Amino acid sequence: MAALIWIVLGTPIAGAALAGAFRRADWTRFVPLVAAVMIMGCGGVLIAVTRASGAVVAGSLLRVDTFSAWFLMAVGAVALIAIWGGTPTREQRREEGNQGGFWALMCAFLAAMTLALVADNLGLVWVAIEATTITTAFLVGYGRGRQSLEAAWKYVVLGSVGVAIAFLGIVLIYAASVAGGEPTLSWLALTRPGTVLTPAILKMGVGLAALGFATKAGLAPMHSWLPDAHSQAPAPVSGLMSGVLLAVALYAILRVQVIADRVLGPGLFRGLLIAAGLLSLLVTALLVLTQRDFKRLLAYSSIEHMGLMALAAAVGGRLALAALLLHVLGHGLVKASMFVAAGRIMHADATHDIGDVVGLLRRRPDLGIPFLAGGAALLCFPPFVTFFTEVAILIALAQGGLGWVAGAAVVLLLAVFAGLARHLLAMTMGGPDVPPSPATPARLRRTLPLALALGAAAVLGFVAMPLSGVLTDAVAALTGGR
Amino acid sequence: MNADLHSQLIALTTGVLLLTAVLQLWQRSVVGSIRLLVAQGLALGGLVAVTALEASEATGIVVAIVIAALKGGFLPWALARTARLTRVHDGLDPGARPALSLLLSVLLTTVAYVVSQPLVGSGTSPALKAVPVGVALVLLGFLILLTRRTAVSQLVGFLVLDNGIATVAFLTSGGLPITIEIGVLVDVLVVVLVLRVLTVRMRHLTGGTALTELRELHD
Numbered sequence: 001m002a003a004l005i006w007i008v009l010g011t012p013i014a015g016a017a018l019a020g021a022f023r024r025a026d027w028t029r030f031v032p033l034v035a036a037v038m039i040m041g042c043g044g045v046l047i048a049v050t051r052a053s054g055a056v057v058a059g060s061l062l063r064v065d066t067f068s069a070w071f072l073m074a075v076g077a078v079a080l081i082a083i084w085g086g087t088p089t090r091e092q093r094r095e096e097g098n099q100g101g102f103w104a105l106m107c108a109f110l111a112a113m114t115l116a117l118v119a120d121n122l123g124l125v126w127v128a129i130e131a132t133t134i135t136t137a138f139l140v141g142y143g144r145g146r147q148s149l150e151a152a153w154k155y156v157v158l159g160s161v162g163v164a165i166a167f168l169g170i171v172l173i174y175a176a177s178v179a180g181g182e183p184t185l186s187w188l189a190l191t192r193p194g195t196v197l198t199p200a201i202l203k204m205g206v207g208l209a210a211l212g213f214a215t216k217a218g219l220a221p222m223h224s225w226l227p228d229a230h231s232q233a234p235a236p237v238s239g240l241m242s243g244v245l246l247a248v249a250l251y252a253i254l255r256v257q258v259i260a261d262r263v264l265g266p267g268l269f270r271g272l273l274i275a276a277g278l279l280s281l282l283v284t285a286l287l288v289l290t291q292r293d294f295k296r297l298l299a300y301s302s303i304e305h306m307g308l309m310a311l312a313a314a315v316g317g318r319l320a321l322a323a324l325l326l327h328v329l330g331h332g333l334v335k336a337s338m339f340v341a342a343g344r345i346m347h348a349d350a351t352h353d354i355g356d357v358v359g360l361l362r363r364r365p366d367l368g369i370p371f372l373a374g375g376a377a378l379l380c381f382p383p384f385v386t387f388f389t390e391v392a393i394l395i396a397l398a399q400g401g402l403g404w405v406a407g408a409a410v411v412l413l414l415a416v417f418a419g420l421a422r423h424l425l426a427m428t429m430g431g432p433d434v435p436p437s438p439a440t441p442a443r444l445r446r447t448l449p450l451a452l453a454l455g456a457a458a459v460l461g462f463v464a465m466p467l468s469g470v471l472t473d474a475v476a477a478l479t480g481g482r
Numbered sequence: 483m484n485a486d487l488h489s490q491l492i493a494l495t496t497g498v499l500l501l502t503a504v505l506q507l508w509q510r511s512v513v514g515s516i517r518l519l520v521a522q523g524l525a526l527g528g529l530v531a532v533t534a535l536e537a538s539e540a541t542g543i544v545v546a547i548v549i550a551a552l553k554g555g556f557l558p559w560a561l562a563r564t565a566r567l568t569r570v571h572d573g574l575d576p577g578a579r580p581a582l583s584l585l586l587s588v589l590l591t592t593v594a595y596v597v598s599q600p601l602v603g604s605g606t607s608p609a610l611k612a613v614p615v616g617v618a619l620v621l622l623g624f625l626i627l628l629t630r631r632t633a634v635s636q637l638v639g640f641l642v643l644d645n646g647i648a649t650v651a652f653l654t655s656g657g658l659p660i661t662i663e664i665g666v667l668v669d670v671l672v673v674v675l676v677l678r679v680l681t682v683r684m685r686h687l688t689g690g691t692a693l694t695e696l697r698e699l700h701d
Contacts, residue, residue: 121662123662123666124662127662127668127669130666130669134676137676137680141680145687146688147699149683153677156673160640161624161643164647167647168620168646168650172601172654174651174655175601175655178654178655201600201654204600228699231699290701291701
């Protein structure tokens, strides 16, 4: 079964090499699509395999359990939507020529995220997360204007410095394990009950590691690069970064949290994550109202959702962590379709200003309907899965003795709701009485990935019951080292 | 290696590391700070060699040579080339405030000694005693990153910070496993190259490399 790990890692790497080598070929745009499908498929198979017979190991550095397999599947699914939805139209291809280099970087980006998820070594996780910064640097700066250059510069410098802090933390975690005689960075060994770790050094180590990865996860107060990078990048890149890259960084935090909780007790990480979570919600609540750019609006919404997931991680336990896993998938699918829709609106109306876009529902129903439906999902309306997961996280907070956190979160979430809903309604409703632009078959075909993603997000909440076995096993794999 | 010589060599190499970092803050010329980076990279390579000799590890010597070549040779060379390409090589960084920065560096070095207590207190080896130097390098690198205004000097700050982390790694645990170490070196190398490309693009777009020119994205 180790072959599955090599396939899931090898496909995007081979894809990057292939698309890079045949940069001028027209078919290169399908390569990342194939890689995404492979990652999603292998993730699904790995979920089944790990549930049936425990974690799959390949070599001394790679290991997949149900928890990482779930993330793999989510990365594949979100990548499929973002890349499929972001495929350029025939006119765009004629204007811009073939973008094999772009698709090669996209594959490399997918490979880096996959490596972060299949690594059983904190050092290797770090290398992979830093590699995501490297591969996305040029993707963020793809626009070639001053603003995309500024976004790319900020993104690389702040991202690398943040992740460098995480590396200092990992170095200290390694130093803390020297006392046991066998220094290690293997996540499995570090969480094994018998492993001796020096608490004083470990405390510094896990704190710095959490701080560093939180920068990459876009949690406040280390979020300042995120709105710039996510708004300047091309639509499929923003979709992937907002939808899953942030979640991959959160994955690293969750893994470190388990190590910290075993030796130091749950207090340290709980405090850190509650502070970061509530602050992220507050930052979004304050800034969402005054946003003028709709891609920035979506970026801030990602900070909000990361804050919510940080709160889920803070309280821990089966309900909160299962909700977190479902939220990663649900939010990823919705955010990827929203960014794809936003990219198309930008292309159609030649603006990124919220004030310049009105009456989308009437003018361009093929864009307005998915944008409004996705917006509702981001606002956590039923029947979307985000509604169920948000409620589950709030209930878990209240049950876990963190009622005041749940209360504060509800107030802040309502403030975000008001700001976000106002902008979304202004863009989709009303507007001048112009005849609608006809929904041609080509346009309807292009809506298919968005419809699929939003449909899945609407159904996921109702299949959460049959999924509960998978989610419970994934949570057990994280907390119990199954 | 006898214990006396070992502790003296550690003191010498970490001393050079700290001295070059503090001089970075005093240095206003971009080329001057790149030269200091060469000395710092070589000192780091020396430190790695000393810890490897102490543990009698052959791979450690190879790592030491790679680090010295990369951090004392290739990376400063790449930075100098960028500085030439973007014509800042004779320029002074407008963000540099030598007097204030030197004062702050004293403060930050003291902070580094205070926060490293849990690490220093856990053993008696001369290597552990020198850990605060690594932490100080991280903090001083941060200070350079925060205060400098040209792209190349920010890159210098990033590399000082990275040297600090490597120093902590080698002093506390004799370095990470070799596979991880290689991965980390490659990552840092590529980050610097990516930023180099962005710097050159910045020169084309704005006619300079002052980061103050990039102020369009905000809320």
